[in-house]
Amino acid sequence: MNPLNHVAIIMDGNGRWGLKYKRSRNAGHKEGLKTVERIIKQSIKHKIKFLTLYAFSTENWRRPKKEINYLFSLLENFLTNRIGELHKKNIRLKIIGVKNFSSKLNKLLDGSEKKTSKNTKLQINLALNYGSKFELINAFKVLQRKGEKISEKSLSKYLQTKNIPDPDLLIRTGNTKRLSNFLLWQLAYAEIFFERKFWPDFTVRDYDRIIKEYKNIKRNFGKI
Ligand code: IPE
Ligand code: IPE
Ligand code: MG
Numbered sequence: 001m002n003p004l005n006h007v008a009i010i011m012d013g014n015g016r017w018g019l020k021y022k023r024s025r026n027a028g029h030k031e032g033l034k035t036v037e038r039i040i041k042q043s044i045k046h047k048i049k050f051l052t053l054y055a056f057s058t059e060n061w062r063r064p065k066k067e068i069n070y071l072f073s074l075l076e077n078f079l080t081n082r083i084g085e086l087h088k089k090n091i092r093l094k095i096i097g098v099k100n101f102s103s104k105l106n107k108l109l110d111g112s113e114k115k116t117s118k119n120t121k122l123q124i125n126l127a128l129n130y131g132s133k134f135e136l137i138n139a140f141k142v143l144q145r146k147g148e149k150i151s152e153k154s155l156s157k158y159l160q161t162k163n164i165p166d167p168d169l170l171i172r173t174g175n176t177k178r179l180s181n182f183l184l185w186q187l188a189y190a191e192i193f194f195e196r197k198f199w200p201d202f203t204v205r206d207y208d209r210i211i212k213e214y215k216n217i218k219r220n221f222g223k224i
Contacts, residue, residue: 001215006050007043008167008190010182011036013174013198026070031200033074040091042204043122046211050123050164052096054182058131075128076105083112090121096160097130125164132184135160161186169214173199191217
């Protein structure tokens, strides 16, 4: 049975769910947050140590302002109301991506990271304004500036995921089979599951089923 240390999720399909059931994309984002809470709880049950959630990509700025504002207001409310509870549950929050939001949100994110920085049960990496190509280019630039030799090890030091082991498992909901600029380097050997369901409909049972299947895969890493 494969150990499962790190799960990464592309939480896709909120907008389509909202349009289908509530006539607004934003209603889907709100509903999707409930799935986030369920999956966090279930990850702890499975003794998963790292959960990386793709919440906003560098390309998502191309969306209408109304939707972007709504997404960030959801995040702001969530953190304001729930960070205490996450902290009590010994959960660590880390942001991956570039924090260039409103000063209020930047502060809230920094504060949440700091408050939970010593926690050890589960680390949630929230990918916000995250883009893998930007991350890689930035890391190469740092190496070049410092005159350091380019190697897997040296490059990893300058990625946002520094000190985080690579994901074992990637799940993308929403019936789309692409990576959308997510962890291109780090997913080199991840087991990938594409799910048809929209993120708000993704259940703990779906999660359990994927994990069970993952555990029985023969992972080769090039060997036989
Ligand atoms: C994913 O759901 C969440 C974010 C990108 C913030 P979408 O909003 O992409 O939902 P669909 O894919 O349009 O249904
Ligand atoms: C990927 O979903 C980003 C997040 C889930 C945050 P998108 O819905 O933005 O991806 P594309 O644009 O359909 O590839
Ligand atoms: Mg989408």
